[in-house]
Amino acid sequence: MQRSKQILIVSHCILNQNTVIPDEARAAGAVISAVEWAMKQGYGLLQLPCPEFTFLGLDRPSMTYEQYNTPEYRKHCREILKPVLSQAEDYIKNGYEIAGILGIQSSPSCDPTRGIFMEELTEMFAEKGIKLKKLWYLPNTSEPVFDSEKHFVE
Template structure:
């Protein structure tokens, strides 16, 4: 069977909206537009753990970047990212490409440009010399739009 050998790191809630706080879900289960787009591109998924769910549980309050920006939460993010980093390294050792990151715009944790979890992920990957060449993020609207080296999935 043919493989693309292209892996996309995916925020947990893109594949499971059931972990999103009440009234913030964008879909009933997975975000279909993002999943279909990635599947058509031939990407395999490496689903990231949900840091907010694993830190505060399902019935957590809505919180901001500033509220999550604590040493305890950052350490929690690093701990749950260790297995992801090991998996990514193993893929790369076996000639797979980590093509990028699919995150959630305006999430205090998973916004690729300003999310606590994504900041820690980027730092840990950088410490290992792994570059994520392309970022994707998921705003609250509908159709795909592509701009330069950053892909926006809406």
């Protein structure tokens, strides 16, 4: 079977809502509408680690962008992104395309336009000459329905 050779980088909790803080989960497991869309596009999925879970654990408080915006947290984000960057570089070296990234609207870490983790990811990729062409986000609603046209960041 022919590979699409297109990789979508996906925030951890889109594929695993079990890492989300209590009362914020939007699905029982994976967010089905986002997964179905990615599958229909033929994207391979590169799941990001959850920076908040790996930094503070599962039983962590709800925090804001400002509370996470510390040198320690940014250093942690960069550290856990190293393997992701290495994988992306290997994909590119072998003729694959990084199609874009799918993040979480209003997340202090994974909002594609204003999330600490996404800021560090974008900067690290740029340092290696990798430009992320498209950014999508999962809406911040209790019942998320992903729409690639509506939830695209230009």
